[in-house]
Amino acid sequence: MKKRKAVKKKGKKSLKEAKASKLFGSPLKVINIGLDVFYQALKEQGAEAVQVSWKPPVKLEKEYKNILDKIL
Amino acid sequence: MSVTRSVIRKNFYRDSIQLLKISEEAKKLPGVLDAAVVMGTETNKEILEKLGLLTREARVSSENDMVISLRAESEEASVDVMKKIEEILMKPPAAERAFYSLDAALEAMPDANLAIVSIPGEHAREVVLPLLERGVNVHLFSDHVPVADELELKKIAREKGLLVMGPGAGTSIINNVAVAFADVVNRGPIGIVAAAGTGLQEVSVLVSQAGLGVSQAIGVGGGDVKKAVGGIMTLDGIKALEADPETRIVTLVSKPPDTQVQAAIMDYIKTKCKKGYVTCFVGGETIPIGKDLKKRIRQTRTLHAAALESIRAVDEVKYKKAMRVISLEPDALRRMADKTCGKLGKGQRYLRGLYTGGTLAYETMILLKETIGDIYSNAPLDKKLILADPYKSFQNTVVDLGEEEYTKGRAHPMMDPTVRRIRLIGEASDPEVALIAMDFVLGYGSHADPVGAHAEAIQNAQKTAGEDGRYLPILAHVCGTDKDPQNLASQVERLERLGAMVLPTNALMALLAWIIVERGEVKDSTLDQAYDRYLAAV
Numbered sequence: 001m002k003k004r005k006a007v008k009k010k011g012k013k014s015l016k017e018a019k020a021s022k023l024f025g026s027p028l029k030v031i032n033i034g035l036d037v038f039y040q041a042l043k044e045q046g047a048e049a050v051q052v053s054w055k056p057p058v059k060l061e062k063e064y065k066n067i068l069d070k071i072l
Numbered sequence: 073m074s075v076t077r078s079v080i081r082k083n084f085y086r087d088s089i090q091l092l093k094i095s096e097e098a099k100k101l102p103g104v105l106d107a108a109v110v111m112g113t114e115t116n117k118e119i120l121e122k123l124g125l126l127t128r129e130a131r132v133s134s135e136n137d138m139v140i141s142l143r144a145e146s147e148e149a150s151v152d153v154m155k156k157i158e159e160i161l162m163k164p165p166a167a168e169r170a171f172y173s174l175d176a177a178l179e180a181m182p183d184a185n186l187a188i189v190s191i192p193g194e195h196a197r198e199v200v201l202p203l204l205e206r207g208v209n210v211h212l213f214s215d216h217v218p219v220a221d222e223l224e225l226k227k228i229a230r231e232k233g234l235l236v237m238g239p240g241a242g243t244s245i246i247n248n249v250a251v252a253f254a255d256v257v258n259r260g261p262i263g264i265v266a267a268a269g270t271g272l273q274e275v276s277v278l279v280s281q282a283g284l285g286v287s288q289a290i291g292v293g294g295g296d297v298k299k300a301v302g303g304i305m306t307l308d309g310i311k312a313l314e315a316d317p318e319t320r321i322v323t324l325v326s327k328p329p330d331t332q333v334q335a336a337i338m339d340y341i342k343t344k345c346k347k348g349y350v351t352c353f354v355g356g357e358t359i360p361i362g363k364d365l366k367k368r369i370r371q372t373r374t375l376h377a378a379a380l381e382s383i384r385a386v387d388e389v390k391y392k393k394a395m396r397v398i399s400l401e402p403d404a405l406r407r408m409a410d411k412t413c414g415k416l417g418k419g420q421r422y423l424r425g426l427y428t429g430g431t432l433a434y435e436t437m438i439l440l441k442e443t444i445g446d447i448y449s450n451a452p453l454d455k456k457l458i459l460a461d462p463y464k465s466f467q468n469t470v471v472d473l474g475e476e477e478y479t480k481g482r483a484h485p486m487m488d489p490t491v492r493r494i495r496l497i498g499e500a501s502d503p504e505v506a507l508i509a510m511d512f513v514l515g516y517g518s519h520a521d522p523v524g525a526h527a528e529a530i531q532n533a534q535k536t537a538g539e540d541g542r543y544l545p546i547l548a549h550v551c552g553t554d555k556d557p558q559n560l561a562s563q564v565e566r567l568e569r570l571g572a573m574v575l576p577t578n579a580l581m582a583l584l585a586w587i588i589v590e591r592g593e594v595k596d597s598t599l600d601q602a603y604d605r606y607l608a609a610v
Contacts, residue, residue: 022185023185023186023209023235023246023247024246024247024287024288024312024316024318026185026247028185028186028246028249029181029183029184029186030184030185030186030188031174031177031181031184031186031187031203031208032187032188032190033174033177033187033188033189033190033191033199034087034188034189034190034191034213034214035087035089035190035213036087036089036090037089037487037517038188038190038213038251038252038516038517041250041516041517042188042249042251044516045249045250045256045516047249048181050171050177050180050181050184051170051171051177052170052171052172052174052176052177053170053171053172054191054195054199055085056085056191056192056195057195
């Protein structure tokens with residue numbers, strides 16, 4: 001039983017290492033969330049990238065939130 | 073007669089870099105004398121006041137409001153310009169393919185292997201979690217991420233075999249692509265794991281200037297080596313580089329880690345690693361290492377020494393070249409100082425370091441603490457030396473202009489020179505100032521022409537001092553490469569034309585500043601001792 005556990009653990013570790021080296025070995029495919037300047041820099045370097053224009057979630061005033069909670 | 077006016081847009085958000093761009097565009101509009109478009113944070117109000125743009129309306133704005141302030145040639149021009157600024161504000165985002173949700177972006181790029189996240193820190197967790205679920209590595213640029221969130225995200229990443237680089241990671245270089253604030257360097261055998269952004273930049277550019285290169289540079293954020301996080305990503309970064317066939321030497325760069333974390337890192341590289349290591353815990357303790365390991369693990373105290381030792385560990389020939397390209401002997405420093413000291417007036421006693429790079433400012437304070445003594449700062453080594461007013465220097469002062477007190481709601485000073493320009497003129501009017509030291513950090517993310525953006529301010533500073541009968545030495549270090557969009561050689565040349573003394577590394581600039589402040593009266597033996605302590609391996 002003990003032996004089987006050890007084998008399983010070893011397999012998991014090598015999978016993790018494989019993932020890290022996968023990033024290093026493959027062309028970068030980047031999702032940039034936030035500052036547009038980083039997206040532009042990636043494009044200038046020829047890296048494949050997409051931009052997500054992030055906005056803070058709308059903060060509802062408590063009164064409106066209560067009303068919405070009742071309706072929804 | 074000029075007119076100053078503001079328009080406040082309640083609860084209207086744009087990020088600081090978009091606002092910087094809009095401000096720059098606004099300044100170029102006909103009839104505009106000066107303009108600033110900012111969120112109404114306290115820091116921004118302070119800057120608006122110094123620029124003469126803080127109107128009554130702007131004074132009462134909140135940090136959720138956008139402030140458009142301008143000084144125009146006439147009332148009529150101010151109305152026209154305000155309309156044009158509003159038009160610029162309404163332009164859609166520059167990205168040709170911008171998504172408005174993460175899900176949509178993941179659908180468009182299902183095999184994404186890296187995400188860069190630069191949103192307010194309190195929202196980072198909700199964005200990073202789904203990325204990790206989808207197996208995407210993350211470079212988390214955001215500051216102010218709660219420590220509990222950082223720990224949770226890093227533990228999940230570790231479990232999944234992914235990297236979470238950050239929070240607060242300014243720089244990474246992955247597969248030779250500059251991520252966030254990073255330089256364009258040669259690809260090569262040196263891997264870097266850094267909990268210090270400009271520290272990573274300095275080491276990577278110096279290695280590249282010497283003709284070597286970087287395999288991967290993993291920025292983990294300053295919080296990673298603190299006790300609460302325990303160096304999770306530093307250790308995972310080491311593991312990843314240890315397994316990377318391209319990496320021959322691993323260089324670790326950080327401000328002093330927590331003692332236990334440092335011990336764990338050192339223990340790991342001593343017992344679990346096979347490759348060569350160069351450690352640079354700037355301002356931290358070095359630890360005793362057995363003779364058998366001294367060749368494999370080299371400890372250094374500055375970024376300069378870390379770069380040189382990394383090069384030496386790979387290639388002795390390139391090391392000799394590096395000694396010529398990125399280093400200067402003590403005699404050369406002394407000669408530079410001698411040329412300057414004679415021109416200083418009696419009352420000129422203090423240095424002022426105006427830094428955009430946090431690690432560079434820190435390194436300078438470490439070097440000067442043991443040579444000059446007390447260095448005041450907004451981010452001092454010793455709490456007793458904190459500046460009472462971050463906008464006012466006292467005796468020997470080094471400021472890190474990238475810290476929150478100067479940047480809340482503003483772009484970083486590597487992008488936006490406004491705060492440093494104001495500071496430079498202020499320092500030049502102080503008759504006790506003996507020299508000004510400045511860093512110019514190139515690379516992606518930084519200003520398109522940092523030296524050009526300061527040229528007028530440098531000339532005005534020299535003029536201000538000159539009119540008062542003083543010579544004002546300006547020391548500069550440019551952290552960059554010739555492959556950077558700004559080009560190292562042309563930035564250095566411009567600085568030299570402006571009369572600045574340009575040093576190849578930040579550590580050398582700090583040593584030169586010390587000799588000048590001491591008026592050249594530093595014994596040869598004392599200089600040699602400091603030189604050996606900081607610029608060679610331990």
